[in-house]
Amino acid sequence: MSNPYFPKQIFIDKKSLHFPLTEKILERTSHIPTEIIENAQDLISDFGAKRDPLLLGKQTLLITQQRGVFVKPCPCTPGYIGCNYFIINTDLNCPLDCTYCILQNYLDNPLITVHVNTENLWHQMDLFLSRHRHHIIRIGTGELGDSLVLDHLTDRSKEMLGYFKEKKNVLFELKTKTTNIANVLESPPSETIIIAWSLNSARIAQEEERGAPSVAERLEAAHSVMKRGYRVAFHFDPIIRYPGWEEGYAEVVDQMLTKIETQKIAWISLGSLRFPPPLKEVILKRFPQSRILYEELIRGKDGKFRYFKPLRIELYRNFVKFLGKAIRDIPVYFCMESGDVWKKVLKKEPKGKEEVETYLSLPFGDSR
Numbered sequence: 001m002s003n004p005y006f007p008k009q010i011f012i013d014k015k016s017l018h019f020p021l022t023e024k025i026l027e028r029t030s031h032i033p034t035e036i037i038e039n040a041q042d043l044i045s046d047f048g049a050k051r052d053p054l055l056l057g058k059q060t061l062l063i064t065q066q067r068g069v070f071v072k073p074c075p076c077t078p079g080y081i082g083c084n085y086f087i088i089n090t091d092l093n094c095p096l097d098c099t100y101c102i103l104q105n106y107l108d109n110p111l112i113t114v115h116v117n118t119e120n121l122w123h124q125m126d127l128f129l130s131r132h133r134h135h136i137i138r139i140g141t142g143e144l145g146d147s148l149v150l151d152h153l154t155d156r157s158k159e160m161l162g163y164f165k166e167k168k169n170v171l172f173e174l175k176t177k178t179t180n181i182a183n184v185l186e187s188p189p190s191e192t193i194i195i196a197w198s199l200n201s202a203r204i205a206q207e208e209e210r211g212a213p214s215v216a217e218r219l220e221a222a223h224s225v226m227k228r229g230y231r232v233a234f235h236f237d238p239i240i241r242y243p244g245w246e247e248g249y250a251e252v253v254d255q256m257l258t259k260i261e262t263q264k265i266a267w268i269s270l271g272s273l274r275f276p277p278p279l280k281e282v283i284l285k286r287f288p289q290s291r292i293l294y295e296e297l298i299r300g301k302d303g304k305f306r307y308f309k310p311l312r313i314e315l316y317r318n319f320v321k322f323l324g325k326a327i328r329d330i331p332v333y334f335c336m337e338s339g340d341v342w343k344k345v346l347k348k349e350p351k352g353k354e355e356v357e358t359y360l361s362l363p364f365g366d367s368r
């Protein structure tokens with residue numbers, strides 16, 4: 001999103017009015033109509049009944065509190081190898097509008113939702129980290145929304161980076177498609193903090209990632225963050241087949257390697273298009289012109305649609321080829337793939353998620 005996001009309307013759960021984060025957001029959005037509501041759940045149900053709840057939800061901000069847990073294990077899919085990642089659920093949903101976005105089907109709440117009870121977050125985080133103090137933890141935001149897309153309204157990244165830079169056994173990652181990096185550039189870097197971009201071929205970015213900055217703009221932002229002293233990471237996910245995909249992905253990998261020093265890349269993940277069956281209907285309805293459903297997809301072990309395994313292996317082998325010698329310096333891993341795919345493409349087969357976690361944390365562990 002080249003222009004910063006502002007909602008068209010804001011709803012504030014009455015019990016969340018006096019939190020400092022609520023006051024900050026309202027100060028920065030004083031030109032936007034606001035309404036105080038008694039019950040956030042009623043509002044969510046009302047939105048669910050509207051004609052296009054997803055589109056309306058993206059235009060609407062809900063300020064409320066997280067009543068459950070902020071920190072959860074990343075819900076990797078059964079039957080595939082995970083990476084022992086933990087996610088922090090501060091904000092939900094995303095004003096960008098990628099055709100393949102899993103959130104269209106995953107969340108019952110379509111509104112852009114900011115949880116303002118940050119004291120509870122830090123309390124839960126302290127407890128969580130004290131339980132895991134004897135090994136390295138990989139944790140991040142960006143699973144249920146983009147880590148930085150609301151940052152000009154919330155300053156969330158500033159607080160997060162301040163908290164995690166003191167935690168020596170935690171690799172903390174922010175994941176974004178945006179160039180909303182002002183707060184990151186203002187915050188002191190640390191070896192344990194990684195700022196990651198989701199990348200795709202220029203064509204997929206343009207046609208399937210509505211509202212997101214171009215690949216060149218994302219790489220420019222990553223370059224600035226690297227120059228500031230941070231390590232960066234890249235997620236090529238979802239990789240999508242289309243006529244000319246080899247050239248498209250070769251080009252973006254080349255642009256990445258030209259712009260970013262390989263020693264500054266903490267990791268790269270690869271994941272091919274996959275989604276639960278109900279998302280197909282949503283994509284057909286909301287994005288009838290999208291081409292992501294053109295290639296044949298089969299049901300995987302987890303019931304999700306994905307490319308037939310030999311096609312996935314072909315995609316990934318090409319990425320290894322595009323990366324060339326750089327692959328010696330950068331840990332590359334798969335998001336939700338089978339041991340067989342690991343073995344055939346990367347010549348290693350992790351026994352489980354702990355082994356993947358060790359592989360990704362090792363350069364960090366060695367350098368401490």
Ligand code: SF4
Pocket residue numbers: 093094095096097098100101102103144145146177
């Ligand atoms: S940036 Fe991520 S969270 Fe936002 S719409 Fe795209 S896929 Fe969904």
